[in-house]
Amino acid sequence: MLGDAHAPGEGLSPVRAMLRWAHSDLRAHRGEALFFVLATAGIVASLLLAAALFGYATNPWQRVFTQSRGAHVWLHTARAADTDRLASLDGVEEVTGAYPTETATVSSRGTRALVELRATPVRPSVGRPLLTAGRWLDARQPDGVVLESRLAQALLAEPGDVLALPGTARTLAVVGIAESAEPRYRPGEREGLVWAHPSAVRNPNSQVIGLRLTDPDDTDYAVQRAVTVLGAGAVGEVSTWLQARAEAQGDNRLLGQVLGLFGLAALIAAGLAVHGAIGTRIRGHLRDISVLKAIGFTPGQVVRIFLFQHVAYAVLGAAAAAVLTQSLGTGIPGRLGDAVGVWQGLPSHPVTLFAVPVGAVLFIGAVTGLAAWRAGRVPPVPVPRPAAAPAVRLRSLTRRVLGLGLSPALVLGWHKVVTLRVRTLATVGRLALPLLLIVVAMSAWSTIDRFHNRPEEVGLPAALTVRADSTLSDEEARTLLARERGVAAVHPGVEVAALVPGQTATIALRGLGTREEPYPYALAEGRRPDGPDEAVAGQGLLDLLGVRVGDWVRMMVGDRPQILHIVGRSLEPENAGRVISTSLETLRENDPDLRPTLYHLRLAPDADRDAVARSLVTAGGGHLEVHAVPNPADGLSPLDAVVVGLVCVLALIGLIELLTAIGGTIRESERDLLALKAIGLSPRQITAITVTATALSALAAALAAIALGLPLARWLIDAQGRSSGIGTGIAQEPPPLLLLLLGAAAVLGAAALAALPAARAARRRLADTLSAVA
Structure with a gap:
């Protein structure tokens, strides 16, 4: 191990002597050095990918918002509202609209969606849609429309396709697909956005106005002033850029958190492995270290030798990870490759690309220093080992x-x-x-x-949800659904919005199944709601109200109070768990005229969900709206x-x-x-x-x-x-x-x-x- 090392005072400088010793040790332990480099490269690459996902969680939306000059506030108002006064409000930089809108249902390839047709005579300067396919609207094609990208994905629509409006003879031709920074389409929760020529919006029932603010931090205050100016009764819906950004974060942030957690844990594990390896090497080479000190190496030089070796390994691995991530990261298939591509175009990318590898190297260097410090304490005269080894x-x-x-x-x-x-x-x-x-x-x-x-087992017993229009009675709808091949059970239900005590938040109140055929809740605590006024609630609702299983809760459904006894906690993947569920009979006791508005379908194990959905749309003859239940x-x-x-x-x-x-x-x-x-x-x-x-x-x-x-x-x-x-x-x-x-x-x-x-x-x-x- 010391064959190439010389005393610092015998013709070699201390630096050269340390380098000669380190080189000799590297040749003797090539495999160990390679493993250190590869482990560091893998850890740093994981941390860089985590940073890319964190950036991708918000910045794709931020990119669209910036390029489209997105509005900070969107107001849906009555047609008679005087929106001209909004431009004179303090803090409002620019106003776009008002655009007449019409709510309609469109279908394509057996899939239906509720949409907002927005009459857009010219391409707006605020909230400007960014085309990803096709072209913008042309007055020479009055039935042409541009679809928001999420809606187009749900309808499986492309430029050139024709959308039908069930129940009417109208059709719309898709001429383009565009990205928007507005809140995106959610089946059963939010309408999809369709930009259309004014002649295609035949029955407008409201209008939408966009406000771009000089100070985005004043969004809440700007909304209050706008509602005050227009009148609370004239404003039907308000959406802000903060809500849209929060929705855009979604699952990617969770991915980034998981990846970052594993990357940091792997970094700690690697640090401990480095510490253990150096400690073991020091114990195995006490005699050699003593000789190094005897020929003139100071304790500080011995520490620096070990520290230099392993920091060099870490630097090499971190640099390799940074180069590979930068050059090959966009080639990773799926969302991760997209995340790297977006991350590389962000202003924070150079800083992150430098800071993550440097931080990993500093961490490994700190752990290495603790172990190398022991080498500096080895005495220059070898200590004789005991005459009898304890192991024998x-x-x-x-x-x-x-x-x-x-x-x-x-x-x-x-x-x-x-x-x-x-x-x-x-x-x-x-x-x-x-x-x-x-x-x-x-x-x-x-x-x-x-x-x-x-x-x-996790609160998703139904694979499909179906909504029937008013032309079908409950009995007709259930009969139509039950006779479909592949449908194992049909659970009628209704979902309404309810206000919690204090009217500070809205929750989902559901009546699902009947007492004779109860809905198969996935319970994590308590029991099923079998008796009158009994219900089960999701964790989000329990946390919101500060209650637990066994408590009674009171809520308002319109002007009707509803009092329920929570007898169980169900797993609720939807609506952030802010859901309380009971039977249809319980809700009918408070509202005798209540009828099911949706049906949850459980499918046979061998049934194909998409095939059943298409078959139901065909069998319903335009009277059924079928959606797949989203899986978190x-x-x-x-x-x-x-x-x-x-x-x-x-x-x-x-x-x-x-x-x-x-x-x-x-x-x-x-x-x-x-x-x-x-x-x-x-x-x-x-x-x-x-x-x-x-x-x-x-x-x-x-x-x-x-x-x-x-x-x-x-x-x-x-x-x-x-x-x-x-x-x-x-x-x-x-x-x-x-x-x-x-x-x-x-x-x-x-x-x-x-x-x-x-x-x-x-x-x-x-x-x-x-x-x-x-």
């Missing part, structure tokens, strides 16, 4: 076990693990951390798989590929820790090697001792990771469920077979990695061993 002082229990005829390799391997308690616990802890994170990732996969494959896990689909990459990084970190532990075990066994050979053990048996000790350490780490990882994963997933309003109880543990495979892979991998270096050490000559431990 067999305990009475070990001797009795050997007397039972068990394999000496197994017994002595176990003895080696339990004798070096502190070092074994440190090794097990460092190896358990990446395994624990892998267990958390597996739990996240299992939970997402539960949403996709067993949605009825659909937005997390990119997480699978991302976490696979992170698991690979964590496995690489675990591999580094295993190699470090193997090297430390072999170095600690140098003195034992003489004793073991002296008592007649063969090289194969001596090899088996080291392999057994390593495998037992890996087994302990795997057991600790599973024991701690499962409750940690459940806590993290349930915390996310509670914050989103769904509630606790959605976490799903990985299958036991998968956990068994993880443990087996860790143990067998450790044994396989230890076999070759242990065999080489067991075949060393006695003279070499004596020189190493002298």
Whole structure:
């Protein structure tokens, strides 16, 4: 190890001497250096991708808002409202509109959507739609329309398609698709936006006005002044840029949070692995370090040698990650590649691209410095090792076990693990951390798989929702739906908006199913609402009202009070969990004329949801509006590929820790090697001792990771469920077979990695061993 090093005072400067020593050590440990570089590169790449997703969560919308000169406030008012007065309000920079609007239903390829037809004679300067396909409106084609991109996706519409208006003979021709910074289309919740020629808006029922403000922070105040000027009765709906931006963040922010969490945890695991590796190397080279000091190296120089080596590895890995992310990141398929492309065009991109790798290098350098500091404390005169190594002082229990005829390799391997308690616990802890994170990732996969494959367990028993128009009676609609092939059950229902006490927020009040055929709620707490005035509520509603299961709540539905007894907490993925559900009979007691307005359809296991939806639209003859129930896990689909990459990084970190532990075990066994050979053990048996000790350490780490990882994963997933309003109880543990495979892979991998270096050490000559431990 010191063959190329010279004393600083013998013709070489201290810097050159340190570089010569570091170069010699690198040649002796190339594989270990490569692993450090790859692990750092994977960690930094994960953090950069997390930063890209965080930026993508808001900045695609911000890009559209900036390029389109988006309005900060959109007001839907009555046709008679005097909107000219809005331009003179303080803080209003520009006004666009007023545009007459008409609410209509359009259909395309069997899919229907409720839309707002907005008469737009010229392309506006404020809230200017950004065309992504096709062209803008042309007066020579009065039936031409431009669709908002989210609406076009829902209708599967492209330029050249024809939209029908069910119940009428009218049709509209799609001439373009455009992006907008306004709140986007949501089936059953928000109308889709369609820009149309004024002649195509035949029955306008309202108008819309956009306000661009000089100070966006005064949005709330501007809304109050606008409503005061127009009159509260003239304003039907208000939407702001803050609401649109919050909706645009959606699932991408969760993706960024998950990715960032795993990236930071991997960074900590890598730091601990670096610390353990340097500590092990220092223990294994105490004699060499003493010689370095004896020939003139100061304690500070020794510390700087170790610090320089590992910081250089970290710099190389971080630079490689930054270059690869910058050059190849946009080629990643799916949303992640799109996120990188958008992130690279943002003003904050250069700062992030520099700050993340530098922060990772500084963190690893700090952890490295703690371990390297120990090297500076090694005395310049080697301290003789004890005459008898502690590892060969067999305990009475070990001797009795050997007397039972068990394999000496197994017994002595176990003895080696339990004798070096502190070092074994440190090794097990460092190896358990990446395994624990892998267990958390597996739990996240299992939970997402539960949403996709067993949605009825997480509050999504229905695959389709159907709304029937007033021409169909309840009995006719239920009969039509029930006879459709693939429909297993039809649950009639109604959903109305209700005001909570104090009238500070709106919640969803649902009446679903009947007492004879109750709706199959997914309950996390309590029981089903079987009696009069009983209901179940989502976590978001319980948190909003500050109540819990067993309490009574009062709300207002229009001018009618509704008092319900909450007997259970249901998993509610919709409306941020601000939902309270009861039976239709309970709501009819308060409003006898109430009739179902929607139907939740449960499908047979082998039914194709899209095929059933198309068939129902055809069978309904224009009287049914069919929508698929959105699944919250659909937005997390990119997480699978991302976490696979992170698991690979964590496995690489675990591999580094295993190699470090193997090297430390072999170095600690140098003195034992003489004793073991002296008592007649063969090289194969001596090899088996080291392999057994390593495998037992890996087994302990795997057991600790599973024991701690499962409750940690459940806590993290349930915390996310509670914050989103769904509630606790959605976490799903990985299958036991998968956990068994993880443990087996860790143990067998450790044994396989230890076999070759242990065999080489067991075949060393006695003279070499004596020189190493002298």
